[in-house]
Each structure stands twice: as structure tokens, then as C-alpha cells.
Amino acid sequence: MPLEYRTIQEVAGPLMLVRDVQNVAYNELGEIELENGEIRRCKVLEIDGTNALVQLFESSTGINLSNSKIRFLGRQMELGVSTDMLGRIFDGLGRPIDDGPEIIPEKRMDVNGLPINPVARNYPQEFIQTGISAIDGLNTLVRGQKLPIFSASGLPHAQLAAQIARQAKVRGTDEQFAVVFAAMGITFEEANFFIESFRETGAIDRTVLFINLANDPAIERLATPKMALTAAEYLAFEKDMHVLVILTDITNYADALREVSAARKEVPGRRGYPGYMYTDLATIYERAGRQKGKKGSITMIPILSMPEDDKTHPIPDLTGYITEGQIILSRELYRKGINPPIDVLPSLSRLKDKGIGKGKTREDHASTMNQLFSAYARGKDCKELMVILGESALTEIDKLYAKFADEFERQYVSQGYNTNRSIEETLDLGWKLLKILPRSELKRISEELLEKYYDKNDKE
Numbered sequence: 198m199p200l201e202y203r204t205i206q207e208v209a210g211p212l213m214l215v216r217d218v219q220n221v222a223y224n225e226l227g228e229i230e231l232e233n234g235e236i237r238r239c240k241v242l243e244i245d246g247t248n249a250l251v252q253l254f255e256s257s258t259g260i261n262l263s264n265s266k267i268r269f270l271g272r273q274m275e276l277g278v279s280t281d282m283l284g285r286i287f288d289g290l291g292r293p294i295d296d297g298p299e300i301i302p303e304k305r306m307d308v309n310g311l312p313i314n315p316v317a318r319n320y321p322q323e324f325i326q327t328g329i330s331a332i333d334g335l336n337t338l339v340r341g342q343k344l345p346i347f348s349a350s351g352l353p354h355a356q357l358a359a360q361i362a363r364q365a366k367v368r369g370t371d372e373q374f375a376v377v378f379a380a381m382g383i384t385f386e387e388a389n390f391f392i393e394s395f396r397e398t399g400a401i402d403r404t405v406l407f408i409n410l411a412n413d414p415a416i417e418r419l420a421t422p423k424m425a426l427t428a429a430e431y432l433a434f435e436k437d438m439h440v441l442v443i444l445t446d447i448t449n450y451a452d453a454l455r456e457v458s459a460a461r462k463e464v465p466g467r468r469g470y471p472g473y474m475y476t477d478l479a480t481i482y483e484r485a486g487r488q489k490g491k492k493g494s495i496t497m498i499p500i501l502s503m504p505e506d507d508k509t510h511p512i513p514d515l516t517g518y519i520t521e522g523q524i525i526l527s528r529e530l531y532r533k534g535i536n537p538p539i540d541v542l543p544s545l546s547r548l549k550d551k552g553i554g555k556g557k558t559r560e561d562h563a564s565t566m567n568q569l570f571s572a573y574a575r576g577k578d579c580k581e582l583m584v585i586l587g588e589s590a591l592t593e594i595d596k597l598y599a600k601f602a603d604e605f606e607r608q609y610v611s612q613g614y615n616t617n618r619s620i621e622e623t624l625d626l627g628w629k630l631l632k633i634l635p636r637s638e639l640k641r642i643s644e645e646l647l648e649k650y651y652d653k654n655d656k657e
Contacts, residue, residue: 199268205229208257210460211416213239215249215267224273224309227251232264238290239267240274240416242461252457254290254416273309276424277302278431282405283375286392289409289421308423310430310484319487321521324552325441325496328364328617329357331539331610332546334627335566336524338496339552340367340439341487343520345447345499347513349506352526355387356614357537358445358500359394362404364617365441372492373438376400379407379425381418382449405432415453422450426484426495433493440495442485447478447501451512467511475515482519522546535611542574558620561650564642565627569605571641572634576602594638601633 204216213229225241237260243250251267276291279302286295291308293299321341327333338344348354362376378395380388388408395401405428409421422444432438444450451470458471466472485497499520503513506528517523527540553562576598583591583599591599609626612618618626628650631639636651 199270201230201266201268203263203266205260205262205265205267208260208262211253211257211414211457212242212460213251213253213257213260215251217247218249218269219247221249221269226270226272226274227267228270229253229260229265229267231259232261235259241269250461252416254414254420256414273307274420274423275305276308276427277305278428279303280432280436282428283432284402284404286406286408287424289381289407289413289417289424291407291424294408304431306427306431308420308427309480310423310426312483313486313488317489319489320551321487321494321496321548322551322557323367324557324620325439326364326366326368326620327361328619329360329537329539330612330618330623330626331537331541331544332361332524333558333618333620334562334609334623335541335549335569336522336539336544336546337549337552337558338365338498338546339548340496341485341494342522342546342548343482343485343497343499344522344524344546345501345513345516345520346524346526347508347516348500348502348526349528350502350504352502352528352531352538353536353614354445354500354502354526355383355390357526358443358498359391360537360614361498362395362441362443363398363400367439368620373436374403375432375438375440376404377407377425377429377432377440377442378404379409379421379442379444381409381421381444381446382411382413382453383408383446384411411449415456418450418453419457422481426481429495430484433495434488434491435493437492439493442495442497443500444481444497445500447499447516448504448512451478470511474511475518478515479519482516521548530606530610533606535606536613537610539610541570541610542577559624561628561642561646562620562624564646565624565631565650568631568639568641569609569627572598572601572631572638573605576600576605594635597634601630604633605630 206214206216227239229237238254239251241249242252279300288294321339323340325338407421407425409418429440429442433440455470485495487494504510522545524544525540527538530538579595579599
């Protein structure tokens with residue numbers, strides 16, 4: 198039986214000081230029993246000799262220092278895992294909130310996980326089809342990759358996240374595919390949108406949802422991605438599933454980190470965020486990947502809304518260092534009515550070359566991708582010139598490039614949130630758009646591929 202202490206000294210916001218404790222460890226879980234028998238959970242943040250600073254998971258209101266007692270449980274936070282978690286909805290601490298029964302765990306896993314030994318990692322290389330042309334065709338997602346989406350307030354990242362979760366799949370394999378979806382600090386309406394979206398399409402059957410609402414405690418928000426990744430590690434590395442983890446919104450997570458850091462009176466770093474935010478984010482992102490000898494994999498899409506649309510803000514800045522590229526949503530495209538408003542030019546998937554080509558997508562993928570990027574970039578320049586100098590200043594070929602840029606945005610990027618395109622449909626659409634330009638302009642595609650795909654429609 199754990200020792201009980203009645204030596205709670207003070208409570209300050211979510212923090213509480215307990216004196217004269219013995220054999221208590223950092224991160225250890227505790228239970229506070231109030232006078233009326235109510236139990237509240239907490240964890241140890243700091244040990245100083247025989248003093249322990251603990252952090253409450255729930256509100257501190259109603260805790261009477263003299264009549265409350267605390268006991269430490271001798272273990273860190275754990276999640277009971279089982280394949281029965283698929284199709285279920287949990288709160289940020291892993292408790293079911295869908296009126297279903299409690300999970301009977303096959304095992305209990307430490308939510309902090311174990312770091313993957315770099316030598317034991319396998320290189321990400323299999324293509325994941327999201328059904329979204331701007332991602333599949335130009336910024337390809339690869340199994341085991343960490344590819345964040347940089348959004349901003351008011352942009353439709355929730356719809357994009359739900360679309361990816363519904364549509365994503367590994368092609369050409371019969372291996373099981375699961376989605377672990379963790380939402381942090383979102384409103385009740387947003388939470389409802391995700392749940393209903395998954396239920397309508399039946400995607401919920403292969404999804405585990407962890408939902409932390411905006412009015413839930415900040416400390417629970419910090420536990421949510423750890424819970425989600427623990428469930429993902431179990432499904433991937435013990436049940437051989439391909440798991441896609443979607444985390445939204447990392448900005449709310451970082452704000453909770455700042456709130457807790459301020460309560461602990463730590464020295465703030467950039468913009469008031471704690472100096473260890475880089476390390477903290479890395480402990481989340483680096484849990485994605487593939488391991489040698491294991492069939493399963495964890496692919497991660499963290500979503501963050503950039504404060505003031507600023508990608509030099511500490512949260513997107515640090516995320517960019519740790520992850521392998523970024524998908525950027527554009528307010529300008531959103532105003533034009535293009536959905537999803539993915540700005541393909543500043544977006545980047547650093548591993549896209551590893552997941553495309555013959556046997557993975559199609560032989561013409563790399564060449565058409567380079568040609569589309571090049572033509573779209575030139576088309577945007579021509580449109581800017583047109584605004585400054587007028588249409589008469591453009592050459593005939595410049596006008597074709599400007600037309601290409603408009604059609605590319607309207608047909609290729611803008612596909613709505615319910616269209617699920619196969620990679621073949623995306624590549625064929627790319628060829629259709631390239632036909633706006635004369636054959637002589639397609640300098641990034643080999644003659645062999647031009648004959649096979651560009652000339653194909655002429656013959657038909």
C-alpha cells in the first residue's frame with residue numbers, strides 16, 4: 198500500500214507543494230484524496246530533497262490543505278492498450294468518452310515511450326496515397342515520414358485533416374491501416390465535426406480518437422499526444438499495422454507548455470515559450486518512423502496554426518527543424534475559393550523522391566512533378582507581370598503560362614474535401630494541364646515519356 202501524506206503545503210494554480218516525502222520519483226503519478234472522498238490525479242514535476250512539486254490534472258478548487266491527503270503510486274503515466282481501441286473515442290488522458298465500455302487492456306504501456314535507436318530505424322520509402330493531388334503528386338507522403346501542415350487561424354485545416362484521415366491508404370498491400378487522431382485544445386464544435394465526419398464514412402472503424410477540449414486542463418493537453426503515440430506504437434510495432442497519426446493543433450499544445458512553464462516560474466525563452474520546447478516537440482515527432490524487423494510503421498502529420506501567419510514563429514520554426522518538410526496552406530488561395538488551399542511552391546516533402554517512381558507510383562511521376570512546379574512558378578511570375586505592366590506586355594508564351602497557373606490552381610489544387618483521387622488520376626490530370634503548353638516547353642521530361650504520355654492523347 199503506498200504511503201499517504203498529509204503534508205500538502207500550498208497550491209498555486211495547477212501546482213502543489215508536498216513536504217517530507219520519501220522515495221518519490223520524477224514524473225511519478227499521484228492521487229489526491231479530498232475530504233469528501235473525491236480522487237484527483239497529479240504527477241511529480243520536480244523533486245528537491247524531501248519536497249515534491251506536483252502538477253494537477255484537474256482543477257485545484259476545493260482542495261483543503263489540512264484535510265486532503267496524497268499518495269504516490271510508484272509508476273509513471275500508463276495507457277492500457279488493446280486492438281479494441283479502434284473505433285473508440287477517448288479524452289486526453291485515455292479515458293473512454295463515447296459511452297462505450299472500459300477497455301480491457303492486453304498490456305499497459307508507459308506513455309513517454311522509448312526512443313527508437315537510430316541504427317534500428319528503417320528508411321521511409323513506401324508511398325502513402327492521401328487522395329489529394331497537391332500532396333500525392335507534388336509533395337508526396339512516405340510511410341514513416343513526419344510531414345507537418347502549416348496553417349493559420351481561419352483556414353480549413355480541420356477539413357483537410359479529416360479528409361486525410363478518411364482517405365489515406367497504403368497501396369498494393371493487404372496490410373492493415375489505422376489512423377490515430379489526437380485533437381488538443383479544440384472546441385466542442387470542432388470535436389463534433391471530426392467525430393461525425395469519421396462516422397459518416399465508416400472511417401471511425403479503423404480510427405482511435407483522443408480528444409482534449411479547449412476547456413480541459415492544460416496538463417491534460419500535454420498528455421494527449423503522448424497517449425495517442427503510445428496507442429500508435431502498440432498498433433504499429435506489436436500488431437504490424439501501418440498507422441497514420443494526425444495531431445491537431447500543435448500550437449495549442451505549445452501554449453499549454455508555456456502556461457505550465459509560467460506557473461513553475463521558469464525563465465522564458467523566445468516569445469515566452471520555455472527554452473526546452475525544441476526538446477519537448479522532438480520527443481513527440483521522433484516517435485514516428487519504421488523499425489528494422491517490424492512490419493508496422495508510424496507516419497505523422499502534425500497540424501499547427503501559425504500565429505499571425507508567421508512561419509518564423511517559434512512553433513513552426515522548431516517544427517520545421519525536426520520534421521521532413523511542410524505543407525503550407527495559403528490565405529490568398531483560400532480567398533480565391535481554392536480548397537484545399539495548399540500553396541505548392543513553398544511546400545516541401547523532403548522524402549518525396551524516395552516514395553515515387555516505377556513500382557511505387559508511376560514512371561512519369563518525378564518528371565511531371567518537376568515540370569508542373571517549374572511551369573506553375575513561371576505562370577505566377579507572368580501573372581504578376583500582367584498586373585504591373587498589363588496583358589499587352591506579355592509574349593504569347595507568357596500568356597500560356599499565366600493560363601496554365603490559373604488552370605493548375607482551379608483543377609489540380611482545388612478538388613474540394615470529398616474528392617478522393619488515385620495517383621493515376623492525379624498524374625493524368627498533370628499531363629492534361631501540361632498540354633496547355635507547347636511540347637517544346639516541356640524540357641524537364643524525357644522524349645520517351647513525352648511520346649508515351651503527351652502524344653498519347655493526340656493519337657486517340
